[in-house]
Amino acid sequence: MSKKKKLKKSESTGVVTIGVVDTMFARYDMGAAARKELADCPGYGTKFRVIAETVPGFKDLAVAAKNMIERDGASIVVALGMPGSAPIDKQCAHEASQGIMQAQLMTSTPILEVFVHEDESDDPEILASVFENRSRDHARNAYWMLFDPDQLARRAGQGVRQGFANAGPLDTN
Amino acid sequence: MSKKKKLKKSESTGVVTIGVVDTMFARYDMGAAARKELADCPGYGTKFRVIAETVPGFKDLAVAAKNMIERDGASIVVALGMPGSAPIDKQCAHEASQGIMQAQLMTSTPILEVFVHEDESDDPEILASVFENRSRDHARNAYWMLFDPDQLARRAGQGVRQGFANAGPLDTN
Amino acid sequence: MSKKKKLKKSESTGVVTIGVVDTMFARYDMGAAARKELADCPGYGTKFRVIAETVPGFKDLAVAAKNMIERDGASIVVALGMPGSAPIDKQCAHEASQGIMQAQLMTSTPILEVFVHEDESDDPEILASVFENRSRDHARNAYWMLFDPDQLARRAGQGVRQGFANAGPLDTN
Amino acid sequence: MSKKKKLKKSESTGVVTIGVVDTMFARYDMGAAARKELADCPGYGTKFRVIAETVPGFKDLAVAAKNMIERDGASIVVALGMPGSAPIDKQCAHEASQGIMQAQLMTSTPILEVFVHEDESDDPEILASVFENRSRDHARNAYWMLFDPDQLARRAGQGVRQGFANAGPLDTN
Amino acid sequence: MSKKKKLKKSESTGVVTIGVVDTMFARYDMGAAARKELADCPGYGTKFRVIAETVPGFKDLAVAAKNMIERDGASIVVALGMPGSAPIDKQCAHEASQGIMQAQLMTSTPILEVFVHEDESDDPEILASVFENRSRDHARNAYWMLFDPDQLARRAGQGVRQGFANAGPLDTN
Numbered sequence: 002m003s004k005k006k007k008l009k010k011s012e013s014t015g016v017v018t019i020g021v022v023d024t025m026f027a028r029y030d031m032g033a034a035a036r037k038e039l040a041d042c043p044g045y046g047t048k049f050r051v052i053a054e055t056v057p058g059f060k061d062l063a064v065a066a067k068n069m070i071e072r073d074g075a076s077i078v079v080a081l082g083m084p085g086s087a088p089i090d091k092q093c094a095h096e097a098s099q100g101i102m103q104a105q106l107m108t109s110t111p112i113l114e115v116f117v118h119e120d121e122s123d124d125p126e127i128l129a130s131v132f133e134n135r136s137r138d139h140a141r142n143a144y145w146m147l148f149d150p151d152q153l154a155r156r157a158g159q160g161v162r163q164g165f166a167n168a169g170p171l172d173t174n
Numbered sequence: 175m176s177k178k179k180k181l182k183k184s185e186s187t188g189v190v191t192i193g194v195v196d197t198m199f200a201r202y203d204m205g206a207a208a209r210k211e212l213a214d215c216p217g218y219g220t221k222f223r224v225i226a227e228t229v230p231g232f233k234d235l236a237v238a239a240k241n242m243i244e245r246d247g248a249s250i251v252v253a254l255g256m257p258g259s260a261p262i263d264k265q266c267a268h269e270a271s272q273g274i275m276q277a278q279l280m281t282s283t284p285i286l287e288v289f290v291h292e293d294e295s296d297d298p299e300i301l302a303s304v305f306e307n308r309s310r311d312h313a314r315n316a317y318w319m320l321f322d323p324d325q326l327a328r329r330a331g332q333g334v335r336q337g338f339a340n341a342g343p344l345d346t347n
Numbered sequence: 348m349s350k351k352k353k354l355k356k357s358e359s360t361g362v363v364t365i366g367v368v369d370t371m372f373a374r375y376d377m378g379a380a381a382r383k384e385l386a387d388c389p390g391y392g393t394k395f396r397v398i399a400e401t402v403p404g405f406k407d408l409a410v411a412a413k414n415m416i417e418r419d420g421a422s423i424v425v426a427l428g429m430p431g432s433a434p435i436d437k438q439c440a441h442e443a444s445q446g447i448m449q450a451q452l453m454t455s456t457p458i459l460e461v462f463v464h465e466d467e468s469d470d471p472e473i474l475a476s477v478f479e480n481r482s483r484d485h486a487r488n489a490y491w492m493l494f495d496p497d498q499l500a501r502r503a504g505q506g507v508r509q510g511f512a513n514a515g516p517l518d519t520n
Numbered sequence: 521m522s523k524k525k526k527l528k529k530s531e532s533t534g535v536v537t538i539g540v541v542d543t544m545f546a547r548y549d550m551g552a553a554a555r556k557e558l559a560d561c562p563g564y565g566t567k568f569r570v571i572a573e574t575v576p577g578f579k580d581l582a583v584a585a586k587n588m589i590e591r592d593g594a595s596i597v598v599a600l601g602m603p604g605s606a607p608i609d610k611q612c613a614h615e616a617s618q619g620i621m622q623a624q625l626m627t628s629t630p631i632l633e634v635f636v637h638e639d640e641s642d643d644p645e646i647l648a649s650v651f652e653n654r655s656r657d658h659a660r661n662a663y664w665m666l667f668d669p670d671q672l673a674r675r676a677g678q679g680v681r682q683g684f685a686n687a688g689p690l691d692t693n
Numbered sequence: 694m695s696k697k698k699k700l701k702k703s704e705s706t707g708v709v710t711i712g713v714v715d716t717m718f719a720r721y722d723m724g725a726a727a728r729k730e731l732a733d734c735p736g737y738g739t740k741f742r743v744i745a746e747t748v749p750g751f752k753d754l755a756v757a758a759k760n761m762i763e764r765d766g767a768s769i770v771v772a773l774g775m776p777g778s779a780p781i782d783k784q785c786a787h788e789a790s791q792g793i794m795q796a797q798l799m800t801s802t803p804i805l806e807v808f809v810h811e812d813e814s815d816d817p818e819i820l821a822s823v824f825e826n827r828s829r830d831h832a833r834n835a836y837w838m839l840f841d842p843d844q845l846a847r848r849a850g851q852g853v854r855q856g857f858a859n860a861g862p863l864d865t866n
Contacts, residue, residue, distance in 0.1 A: 030850030055849040064797040100794040102273040105237040157228040158203030275446040278410040330401040331376030448619040451583040504549030621792040624756040676747040677722030
């Protein structure tokens with residue numbers, strides 16, 4: 002029952018654009034992880050291209066993502082950031098998220114928010130794997146949303162997670 | 175005193191569109207429950223059709239619902255998701271809800287938010303019934319809002335709930 | 348120093364429209380109370396008419412009120428709902444209120460939010476009187492805002508309340 | 521380095537408009553205090569005029585202020601209200617403030633929010649002086665923003681307060 | 694993979710505009726610090742000019758920044774303020790931040806929010822250095838975003854901070 006997206010293709014090249022925006026503030030190169038995943042997707046460089054930008058902090062992601070869509074023609078954006086562990090950081094993360102939500106609605110275009118909270122793990126090794134995996138998983142989601150939405154439809158209600166293991170569907174046995 | 179809605183009918187088919195959008199993140203196939211309920215409503219497939227989409231998480235519902243309205247001509251959307259039980263999940267649910275609210279106002283079209291919080295019950299059997307019933311009840315509400323608003327008007331102030339039993343009107347005896 | 352409002356009058360009838368929107372979720376028929384108060388106001392049915400709609404819950408009030416203004420020509424709307432007593436209900440009430448605020452600003456038209464919190468009193472009799480009185484008081488306010496704004500101006504800073512007794516001005520004696 | 525504002529002057533009179541909006545809910549006539557301060561400013565009645573309106577509560581301030589700007593041509597608005605001391609009052613104040621913020625952005629026009637929280641002092645005499653002084657101080661700020669912005673520029677970073685004594689600049693001696 | 698920004702240059706002069714807006718409320722002259730940093734950047738006065746404005750408090754920053762962009766042609770704005778230490782100050786800071794976020798999205802132009810919380814240090818000397826350094830660092834970021842975005846790209850994920858020492862990238866050794 003799903004509908005085909007209308008992809009914005011560059012008139013001159015017929016190539017779709019995916020945006021990746023990350024921050025100086027984060028303590029892991031999330032943008033690089035997302036770009037690597039996209040480089041592994043079928044059609045990289047031919048069917049779609051990737052544009053990237055780095056902003057100071059996560060509150061700067063929303064307008065940068067909006068500009069990638071409106072100015073640079075991106076059909077979807079992956080926006081990556083790391084909220085710190087202090088209470089004020091939670092409030093700032095809330096504001097950053099609200100901005101990303103508004104940017105999506107103003108452009109009618111998905112922006113996948115990829116936030117790894119600095120306090121998700123005390124173990125730097127584990128935290129690094131969460132950074133790497135969540136950034137990659139959402140980059141893959143962005144690809145699926147544009148080119149293969151049935152990958153999402155068949156996982157509906159399956160407790161799919163990004164960064165840690167999947168929760169799986171509710172166990173009612 | 176109520177007014178007739180102006181339903182957007184497809185020019186070619188005269189059929190009204192109802193959208194259903196759900197997530198991979200949820201641990202129950204809420205979209206399937208909503209679609210089943212709509213399939214039981216009078217006029218399914220003739221008077222109205224159902225379109226569906228699955229997105230990664232509940233923060234992605236708002237823009238997907240907006241696109242169903244603006245791009246696909248939906249007259250109402252049922253948006254289904256499951257907030258997790260951690261404090262950060264509550265904040266994210268808040269952001270997702272704000273987005274759904276904004277999408278409604280930007281499109282002047284109702285989007286029924288159907289959220290089941292993972293911690294509404296510790297018992298997976300009970301939680302599953304809440305998932306199933308709330309998804310179905312709101313799908314029915316969507317149908318009523320489009321085709322039979324008096325069903326809502328006659329229940330005004332009656333403490334109607336979705337998922338659990340109705341609270342009923344205030345008992346002042 | 349106040350300015351006359353520009354009332355939107357129906358071209359064919361010269362009658363102003365007041366909207367009343369309420370919910371199935373509330374445990375008291377707040378819409379009926381508001382409509383009764385309006386029926387007691389001078390010019391009911393001649394100077395102004397009342398339109399009404401019932402939606403599932405308070406998060407559905409904002410878009411319904413917006414449509415009453417934009418689609419049905421309402422010059423003001425009274426939006427009535429009952430937040431429950433759980434913490435999540437407070438958050439939902441916040442989202443509902445933000446939506447009502449946005450709907451006002453997008454339409455440049457007042458929407459009077461009438462919320463009675465289920466936990467304002469443990470005594471059902473008292474709570475029922477709060478439901479009845481607050482709904483009526485705000486319906487009267489809506490009437491005054493359209494037709495008799497000096498009633499509001501002369502009560503400026505007087506600690507006027509709806510539902511319970513007035514607080515009165517600060518006592519500095 | 522500051523820029524001159526473009527003041528909206530009435531075409532027929534060449535007079536700038538300042539709006540003052542207050543509430544019935546507040547327990548002090550804040551609007552009167554603001555209007556008195558403006559009446560003491562140079563050019564009152566010749567260079568600028570004051571329009572006023574009273575609304576039920578502080579959640580009604582935003583749309584009223586927006587209408588003063590868009591409908592009545594106000595170049596700035598002073599919006600005065602009193603949040604109560606209960607937790608729900610804080611949440612409502614937050615919604616009222618967000619609305620005032622949005623109204624400013626939608627109109628590209630400053631609206632000075634003047635809120636006195638009922639619990640800023642237990643002493644009614646002190647609280648009354650806060651009401652009076654904060655209302656007057658912000659009315660003066662509104663005047664300065666329109667006609668004498670250098671008054672603000674020379675106080676940059678000086679810890680200026682309204683209602684209570686100034687905090688002054690950081691003491692690093 | 695980054696894209697060149699389209700800088701708005703004054704038609705008559707070819708000079709780009711950077712806005713700096715600060716407050717009377719703050720207890721340190723943050724605007725002066727930002728302006729000094731910009732005066733040290735290559736091309737000051739030739740490639741770009743700086744405009745400045747002071748508003749009463751941080752809730753007034755958003756609309757002032759928006760006007761600098763829309764009315765005065767600024768290509769980026771640095772918005773500086775100091776939230777106080779009381780709980781209500783945190784809420785107000787949240788509203789101010791949301792406004793700055795909205796202003797960015799409405800103008801598709803970055804506004805760098807530079808907030809120093811009064812309680813970041815008990816030591817006035819340290820706090821003063823945070824005020825000075827954070828204001829300067831974000832002014833430099835604004836310059837980089839306009840004229841040298843690779844400075845940001847090469848610091849992606851490096852735990853860069855403003856005001857205090859950098860956190861650095863995650864240590865996984």
